[in-house]
Amino acid sequence: MEEILEIYKTITAEDVKIWFKAAKVSDFPKSGGACVKYKEKQIAVFNFERKNTWYACQNVCPHKMEMVLSRGMTGDQNGIPKVACPMHKKTFSLENGKNLNGDLAPIATYPVKIEDDIVYVGFSE
């Protein structure tokens, strides 16, 4: 099952070769997440309205390998934006993917940009 994780690697803004056009801004919930399908990947994309910032990460929670993080609740821990998995409330930093309340492996994060009310997620391939 761990092989699911293999296809998710953190992409920084410099690594981006493809900006994938995901959906309109209005298709995403405010202060919440939705899941974007890109090739065989499932990416959770969050509109963090209070910070006026968008974040993206793998949809699979490394705890039990379920495709659920996009359905998690966002918030912050000491200023670090985070998402809480709906299954067992494991929390992850949306900035670097670190597991904030345990020692699970970090999740992969992806850059997001907004242009003309369209949400793009950055990939290297």
Add this chain to the structure above:
Amino acid sequence: MKKVVVIGNGMVGYKFCEKFVASEKFNEYKFTVFGEEPRRAYDRVHLSEFYAGKTAEDLSMSSATWYEENNIDLHTSEMITEIDREEKTVANHRGTKYSYDYLILATGSSAFVPPIPGVEKEGVFVYRTIEDLEAIETYAKKLKSEGKTQAAVLGGGLLGLEAANAVKELGLDAHVVEFAPRLMPRQLDQGGSDMLQAKIESLGLKVHVSKQTDFIQGNGAIEGLQYVDGTELKVDMLVISAGIRPRDEVAKECGLEAGLRGGIVVDNRMKTSDDSIYAIGEVALYNNMIYGLVAPGYDMASVAVSQITGEIDNLMIDHIDMSTQLKLIGTEVASFGDALCDSDDVDAIVYENKRSGIYKRINISKDGTKLLGGILVGDSSDYNALFQIYDTAMKLPENPEDLILGNRSGDGGSLLGDVMDLPDDAQICSCESVSKGAICGAIENGSCDTLGDVISCTKAGTGCGGCKPMVKDLVDATLKSLGKEVKDTICEHFEYNRQELYDIVKLKGYRKYNEVLDTHGKGDGCEVCKPLVASIMASIYADTANEEVSIQDSNDRFLANIQRNGTYSVVPRIPGGEITPEKLIVLGEVGKKYDLYTKITGGQRVDFFGARLDQLPKIWKDLIDHGFESGHAYGKSLRTVKSCVGSTWCRYGMDESVSFAIALEERYKGLRSPHKIKGGVSGCIRECAEARCKDFGVIAVEGGWNLYVCGNGGANPKHAELLAEQIDNETVIKYLDRFLMFYIRTAAPLQRTAKWLDKLDGGIEYLKEVVIQDTLGLVDDLEVEMSKLVDNFQCEWTQAIENEEIMKRFNHFVNSEEPDDNLVFVPLRDQKMPEHWK
């Protein structure tokens, strides 16, 4: 840089690395670790949980990246076959050499296989590694498909019983076969063993003591055990768990001093006969003993670290404590100090209660001053206190039997008196060797100010977890002694408790989460305070969960319970459990149409499992079209009011329990509260509705109803307490309105009614004053608030399917109509279930 090579990546080998990493001198060393198993060190103590759904990853001691992050070169699936002490190198099975300055032997042990003829037969296993468990699981599946179910475990010790539990988890009939006349012969006396045997036999396991196996029957595959006494046991599988043997081969070969019966000799610095080589854990022979428990292994790791870094001169203590507390097959068992001592200088005090399955024994010195050891079976809640009394040689009470019978004078004092009276060096967490001084000191020196801080900073309570209640008491008491308020604030975003925030929202009339956060909180909120504010607003304004969806708990956001594979369950309301055959057929049709796993719940309704996110609205549309509505099984709100059939049919019934249950469920349905609420109505004192295990329970008696409140089932079952007697239907509703509203206003987040009453100063008597005598002058307000909630009820699923904006939530992808392609179901008894967590 000095080179440290660790052979063995088990629990103790890992602990050695962990302790070394924590040392300030760690960056002066280069670490290479060899493990023969294919995975990183995992928690072998909880191995049987592998069959209860835990994955290898769950059991892992560290995260996947931990070794890399700390620059430790980990070689898994690599066996060290040679140590060259002259050259100071080790070589693996391929002949590759690695040099060392310090060599740590943490090779652990292997399962001891007694020399019984036939152990090589198919179907005979040992119980030691995850691979063993996988092999056992595969074989068990094969047996079951052939209709065979009998499995024996050889060995009735600690590990044997663990293995028996694992075999039972696999759905086989487990037999425990023990050579000695009792179970856990090292820890328990005959009385304790008898009680444990009765307990586990009541759970379906079979125990055979005083049985010596002569040979294993069968031609190729095992067919049974032939005992020396001429009897036999026909079984299809055997798991051997008869003890351990140190893995000392490679160390012996290079000439290190070893014991006659195995194990590498170490001194109290964990050093072997070679100055550069240390041995720790189950391979180390210390005081001519092998210690098969994890706590001494961890201590050895700690000693070896401090000896190598030279930071402190930490030596292994002479007398190693073998006390244990654990839960075996659902039964609490503990044994401490000299548990079995039978000498003349000792008085044993024994308490045995066969009805409740409890056996306790304490051994007291003849002069009545010291506790020397003891045994607890069936209830080990006093273990921590007794262990402290034994370990710190505390003076005993005048009547030492109070230690196991409880103080019967009625002043409610605890065994130990005040936890703060313990000496500073009292060991609180024996898994991680954390003393009382270390726990209190962490708070006093300012580095910690919450329980969580203390746990992460001292590691107390992170092993078996048995000491957690005592750690919490110490933390609370220390904070109090420093004049720090132990405030039950909601989370880092709000410096208020739930009741204060409830009052603020109500007083100011806030309608949006951000308003509350901006005026009374800080930061951006979290998964604790957002649903809390949502729940408060729902209780004040009769909002459904479709209001401000981003702050609703994930289950409320999708109006369904998320289940193991990320699919959801669907539970329509069936008030009081009464349903027409026509509606029952509708449920059957819906379950069939969407291929849902279907089960009857404990609350007398029907639960459908395995619904994908995108199927939820379709399923609910079908249900609502046939007159069903949301059952709120996903919400912190009223679930069901369970009923017995009552006087309408029952020849004993005193009143119409079904009718009243339906009325109550219809009245309180959708009521959002600090935690879930369940109710029950029984038509007579036979109590078939189990109403006293509910948050509110109503039981028909001569002259009316008795109303009970604040009970629950669950992990800490509690019977509801009597609030009022022989009252009529209207009065029940009046008192319930007041009681529920008072609970909703004042409880802490996620606090069930039982816990709430427990913390309420004055308890049930005070509650009677508020609800019945109205000493606070509140009841009119409470009744008005409740009637507003009742009048404004809306079915949130009906709301959802009528609103296109809400329906958008139920697509798995925002950019595709496809469902989640990651879901895998496997068959189960003519239905389906999610694939097991790997």
